[in-house]
Amino acid sequence: MGDGFLAGVAMLKSSDCEIDGSWIDNVRDLPKLEMIELHGCKITSPEWSRTPSFPDIKYLVIQDSEIDPATSPFFDRFPGVEVADLGGTSISDMQLAEVVALPKLxxxxxxxxxxxxxxxxxxxxxxxxxxxxxxxxxxxxxxxxxxxxxxxxxxxxxxxxxxxxxxxxxxxxxxxxxxxxxxxxxxxxxxxxxxxxx
The missing domain is CATH 3.40.50 (Rossmann fold)
Structure with missing residues (x-):
């Protein structure tokens, strides 16, 4: 997915989807990606705990989505995030602890x-x-x-x-x-x- 014009993609937007291992692989293949925007998605993949971090992501938008409380660590995979927009997405105390620990937030x-x-x-x-x-x-x-x-x-x-x-x-x-x-x-x-x- 990183070949050709997709290699220059800076923003990835998805809606009404399930975030799984294949989705993670696609994100990894976008070297210039700075913003991820998810709406109405379900994040349950255990792959996150074994996934390398994405240090170049600055904007993380996860609105009106569902993040399984067991999906942790998750937010610490994005150490470069400056903006975390979690409107309408309930997160556990453990996940919020990951968010507020992001050094550039x-x-x-x-x-x-x-x-x-x-x-x-x-x-x-x-x-x-x-x-x-x-x-x-x-x-x-x-x-x-x-x-x-x-x-x-x-x-x-x-x-x-x-x-x-x-x-x-x-x-x-x-x-x-x-x-x-x-x-x-x-x-x-x-x-x-x-x-x-x-």
């Missing part, structure tokens, strides 16, 4: 998920994380307060959540450089979300 989307205290405590360990999106997620005030004092967080988007203003104020006080969004910002030139980030 700057943007994390956990929208449309249930976020426990354990999960938000794990997010605090991602020292380089700058942008966190929790749109329409189920998260308690107590769980959100676990993000207090995050060393690098610049933007926390809480659209569609039911968080008390006192919690917002406490978070803002603990993170002086943090912008918290509870409504859609003005979409001026160049303001297109994480895809416009350097």
């Amino acid at each position: 700057r943007v994390l989307n956990l929208s449309r998920q249930t976020l426990t205290i354990e999960k938000t405590t794990l997010i605090l360990e991602s020292s380089g994380l700058a942008y966190l999106y929790l749109h329409d997620s189920s998260v308690s005030d107590e769980a959100l307060l676990r993000l207090s004092g995050h060393p690098s967080l610049q933007l926390l988007s809480l659209l569609g959540t039911d968080i008390n203003q006192s919690t917002i104020d406490a978070l803002s006080a603990s993170c002086p450089n943090l912008e918290i969004q509870r409504s859609l910002p003005d979409q001026g030139p160049g303001n297109n979300g994480w895809r416009s980030l350097d």
